[in-house]
Amino acid sequence: MRQFVARRLGYSLLSLLVLSLTIFFFVRVTGDPAALLVEPGASDEDIAAIHHKFGLDQPLWAQYGLFMMSLARGDFGQSFYYQTPVLDLYLDRLPNSLLLALVAMAFSLLVGIPTGILAAVRVGRFWDSAGKLFALLGLSLPSFFVGLVLILVFSVYLGWLPSSGSGGVLHILMPAFALGWYFAAAHMRLTRSSMLEVLGSEYVKLARLKGLPQSWVIGKHAFKNALIPVVTLAGINLVLMINVAVVVETVFAWPGVGRLLYEGISFRDFPVVQGIVIMGGTMIVVVNLVVDVVYAVIDPRIRLEK
Amino acid sequence: MSMSSETIVLPPSVSSRPAAIGLGDLPIIPVIILATIAFMAIFADVLAPHNPEVGSLTARFHPPFWQAGGNIDHLLGTDQLGRDVLSRLIFGARVSMVVGFTAVIFAGVVGTVLGILAGYLGGWVDQLIMRITDAWLALPALTFAIFLAAIVGPSMWNIVIILGLVYWTRYARVVRGEVLSLKEREFVRLAIVAGCSKMTIMRRHILPNVVNSAIVLATLMLGVVIVTEASLSFLGVGVPPPQPAWGLMLSDGKQGLMVGYWWLTVLPGCCIMLMVLSANLLGDWLRVKLDPQLRQL
Numbered sequence: 001m002r003q004f005v006a007r008r009l010g011y012s013l014l015s016l017l018v019l020s021l022t023i024f025f026f027v028r029v030t031g032d033p034a035a036l037l038v039e040p041g042a043s044d045e046d047i048a049a050i051h052h053k054f055g056l057d058q059p060l061w062a063q064y065g066l067f068m069m070s071l072a073r074g075d076f077g078q079s080f081y082y083q084t085p086v087l088d089l090y091l092d093r094l095p096n097s098l099l100l101a102l103v104a105m106a107f108s109l110l111v112g113i114p115t116g117i118l119a120a121v122r123v124g125r126f127w128d129s130a131g132k133l134f135a136l137l138g139l140s141l142p143s144f145f146v147g148l149v150l151i152l153v154f155s156v157y158l159g160w161l162p163s164s165g166s167g168g169v170l171h172i173l174m175p176a177f178a179l180g181w182y183f184a185a186a187h188m189r190l191t192r193s194s195m196l197e198v199l200g201s202e203y204v205k206l207a208r209l210k211g212l213p214q215s216w217v218i219g220k221h222a223f224k225n226a227l228i229p230v231v232t233l234a235g236i237n238l239v240l241m242i243n244v245a246v247v248v249e250t251v252f253a254w255p256g257v258g259r260l261l262y263e264g265i266s267f268r269d270f271p272v273v274q275g276i277v278i279m280g281g282t283m284i285v286v287v288n289l290v291v292d293v294v295y296a297v298i299d300p301r302i303r304l305e306k
Numbered sequence: 307m308s309m310s311s312e313t314i315v316l317p318p319s320v321s322s323r324p325a326a327i328g329l330g331d332l333p334i335i336p337v338i339i340l341a342t343i344a345f346m347a348i349f350a351d352v353l354a355p356h357n358p359e360v361g362s363l364t365a366r367f368h369p370p371f372w373q374a375g376g377n378i379d380h381l382l383g384t385d386q387l388g389r390d391v392l393s394r395l396i397f398g399a400r401v402s403m404v405v406g407f408t409a410v411i412f413a414g415v416v417g418t419v420l421g422i423l424a425g426y427l428g429g430w431v432d433q434l435i436m437r438i439t440d441a442w443l444a445l446p447a448l449t450f451a452i453f454l455a456a457i458v459g460p461s462m463w464n465i466v467i468i469l470g471l472v473y474w475t476r477y478a479r480v481v482r483g484e485v486l487s488l489k490e491r492e493f494v495r496l497a498i499v500a501g502c503s504k505m506t507i508m509r510r511h512i513l514p515n516v517v518n519s520a521i522v523l524a525t526l527m528l529g530v531v532i533v534t535e536a537s538l539s540f541l542g543v544g545v546p547p548p549q550p551a552w553g554l555m556l557s558d559g560k561q562g563l564m565v566g567y568w569w570l571t572v573l574p575g576c577c578i579m580l581m582v583l584s585a586n587l588l589g590d591w592l593r594v595k596l597d598p599q600l601r602q603l
Contacts, residue, residue: 011440018441026457140583142533144540144556145575152568163564243446247537251560261449265456265543277445277453284444 004296012289019281023274024067028060076278077271081263086275089260094242096166097256100249101241103172104180105234111184113230116191120226121218123196131188138185147178147251164253175252179245183237190233195226232291239287243280333591336584343581347400354393355381359548361388367562370569383569385555386562391569394550395577401551402581405466406532412470413531414524417477418516424478425485426508436482439475447472447530448537455543462545465538469531477523484516518596525589529582536578552578 051057058066070077076086119131154174155163161170198204199222207221246258253259257276264272346353365388368380382392424435442450454468488494489512497507538544539553547554552574559570 014437015441015444018437019444022438022441023453026454136583136586140529140586141579142536142575142582144537144553145571145579148556148560148563148571148575151563152571156564156566156568240446243449246448246452247540250541261452262541265452265541268456270456273453273456277449280449281441281445284446285441288444 001296005293008289008292008296012285015285016282019285020068020071020278021064023278024064027274028063071278076275079264079269079272081267081269081272086271089272090257090275090279093255093257093260096254097242097245097249097258100172100175100179100245100254100256101238103176104183104241105238106180107176108180108184108187108237109230109234111180112187113191113227116188116230117195117218117223117226119188119192120195120199128192131192135185135189138182138188141181142247143178143182144247144251146181147174147248150174150178151251164251166255171252171254175245175248175254178251179241179248183241186237187230187234191226191230194229195222198222198226201225232295236284236287236291239283243283331591333587336587336591339580339584340588343399343577344403346396347403350397350400354390354396355379356390356393358389358393358397358550361385361390363388367567369567382573385570386558389550391555391573394555395552395573397550398552398555398574398577401462401545401549402532402535402578405462405469405535405545406528406581406585409466409469409473409531409535410524410527412466413473413527414477414520416470417474418481418513418520420474421478421481422485422508422512422516425482426489426504426512432482435478439478442472442475443479448534451534451538452541452543455538460543460546462549465535465544468538469534472534473527473531476527477520480519480523481516484519485512488512488515522589522593522596525585525592528589529585532578532582532585 074087076090078084079086079089082089115131115134119128122128150161151163151174154161161174162168163174165171199218204217204222207217212221242257244258245254245256246261248254249256249258250262257279260272261276263269264276361384365380365384366386368377368384368388370383370391371378371381380390380392382390382395384390385394420435420439424432424439451468451472454471455464458464458468494507494511497511502510535544536551536553536556539551540557542557544553545551547558555574556571556578559567559574562570
C-alpha cells in the first residue's frame with residue numbers, strides 16, 4: 001500500500017514537473033517573455049527592468065529555478081489590471097466557481113442518474129434511444145449556445161430570470177444549467193453502462209432468482225453498486241467544472257475563476273492567464289491522485305496490480 | 307524490405323488493406339449536412355450574396371426577411387455593422403471547415419507518429435512521450451488553448467497549431483495502447499525474424515493497423531475541435547475580426563440579444579450545432595464500422 005501511494009505520488013510530481021516545464025517553455029520559446037510580462041505600451045526601460053527582475057538575462061536553467069521558486073512560495077506574479085497578486089484574485093473568485101460547480105453538479109446528477117438507470121433497465125427500447133439522443137445533444141451543444149438560448153428564452157422573452165451577474169438564487173439557475181448540461185450527458189452514459197454491467201452480475205441474478213420484485217432488485221441491489229463509478233467521475237468532474245466554466249461564466253457574467261480568465265485575456269493580463277492555467281493543471285493532477293489512492297484503499301486488486 | 311514480403315506470406319486476416327466498408331447504413335442526414343457545409347465552404351465566393359466583411363451602417367440590425375422590417379436583399383438579416391448574416395454564415399463555414407479539418411489532421415499525424423514511437427520503441431522514448439501526454443491531458447483543453455492563444459496571438463493558422471498542440475495527446479494515448487498489443491502479434495514477430503528494421507516495421511506493419519482507429523478518433527475529435535475553435539473565437543482569442551467565424555458572430559451577437567435580435571446568435575449557433583452533431587453521428591457510425599475494439603469507449 002505504502003509502495004503504491006509512493007509510486008503514484010511520484011507520478012503526480014513528475015506530471016507537475018512536466019507541466020511547469022511546458023508552461024515555462026511555451027512562454028519563453030515564443031519570443032521575448034518580457035513582451036508578455038510588461039503592460040502593453042511599456043517603455044524600453046520598463047522592459048529592461050522586467051528582464052532584470054525576472055532574471056531573463058540569466059541562462060535558461062537559472063530562469064526555470066527562479067520560476068519554480070516563486071511558484072513554491074505561492075507567488076504567481078502581479079496582475080497588471082488589478083495591481084494585486086494573482087493568487088489573491090484567484091482565491092477571491094474560487095468560492096463563486098465552486099458554488100456554480102456544485103449547483104451544476106447537483107443538476108447533472110439529478111438528470112443523469114435517473115435517465116441512465118431508465119436507459120439501462122429498458123435497454124434497446126424507447127427510453128434507451130431517448131437517452132442516447134439526449135446524451136448526443138448534451139455532447140454536441142456548445143455551452144455558450146445553450147447559455148445564449150436560455151437568456152433569449154428566460155430573460156428576454158419570458159423575463160423570468162436575470163440574464164447576468166450573481167447575488168440571488170435566481171442568478172445561478174441558468175449558468176448552472178448551461179454548465180451542467182454537458183456533464184449530465186456524461187453522467188447518464190456512465191450510469192447506463194455501469195448499471196448494465198451490474199445488472200449482468202451474479203448477485204443481481206441471485207436476487208432475481210430469489211424472486212425479489214424488479215424495483216427491489218434495481219433499487220437495493222443494483223443501484224448502489226452501479227453508483228460507485230458515477231460518484232468517482234462526479235468528484236473529478238466537479239474539479240473539471242471549476243476549470244472549464246470560462247465560457248459559461250463569460251456568457252452570464254458570473255464572477256468566478258472562468259470570468260477572471262476571460263478578463264485576463266481581454267485586458268492582456270498575462271500573469272492572470274498563466275496563474276489560472278497552473279492552478280487548473282495542478283488541481284486536476286491532485287484530484288486524480290486522490291481518486292487513485294482512495295480506490296486503492298477500497299479495492300486491494302488495484303494496489304496489488306503492477 | 308522487399309525480401310520480407312517475398313519470404314513471408316501474411317495470412318489474409320492481417321493484411322494491411324483497410325477493411326471494406328459497407329455503405330448500406332451510412333447515416334445519410336449527417337453526411338448531407340456535412341456535405342452542404344463543405345459545399346458552402348468551397349464555393350463561398352460564388353454563393354454569398356454580399357461581401358461578408360463589409361457592411362453598411364445604414365442597414366444595421368435588419369431582421370430575417372420573414373419578420374416585419376426584413377427584406378429579400380438580406381435573407382437572414384444584418385448584424386451590428388450592417389453586414390449580411392447569410393454571407394457571413396457561408397464564409398464562416400469555410401473558417402470552421404478549414405480550422406476543423408487541418409487541426410484534426412495535424413493533431414492526428416503528430417499523435418499517431420508519437421503514439422507509434424512510444425508504443426513500439428518503449429523504454430525512455432515511451433517514458434518521455436507518455437509523461438508529456440499524461441501531463442498535458444491534465445490541463446483542461448480550453449484553458450490550455452486560451453493560454454497558448456494568449457502567448458502567440460490570434461490568427462486562423464495559429465488557432466490550427468494551438469488546437470493541434472492541445473489535442474494530439476488524445477491520439478497518442480489510444481494509438482500507443484493499440485501498438486502495445488500489435489507488437490505481440492505473429493506478423494510483427496515474423497517481420498522481426500525476417501530482418502526488417504524498426505523503421506520498416508513501424509511504417510509497413512504497425513501504421514496500417516492503427517490508421518483505422520486514428521480515423522475514427524479524428525472524426526469524433528472534429529466536433530470537439532470545432533466547438534473549441536468556436537469557444538476561442540467567442541472569447542476573443544480565436545479567429546480575429548472581421549473574418550466571419552461562427553463563434554465570433556455569436557460573441558458579437560450577444561450584445562443584441564437583450565433587445566431581441568435573436569438571429570445574430572441563434573443562426574450561427576445552429577450552424578455550429580448541426581456541424582458538431584453531424585460529425586459526432588458520423589464518428590459513431592465509423593467507430594462501429596471500422597473499429598470493433600473502440601465500441602466500448
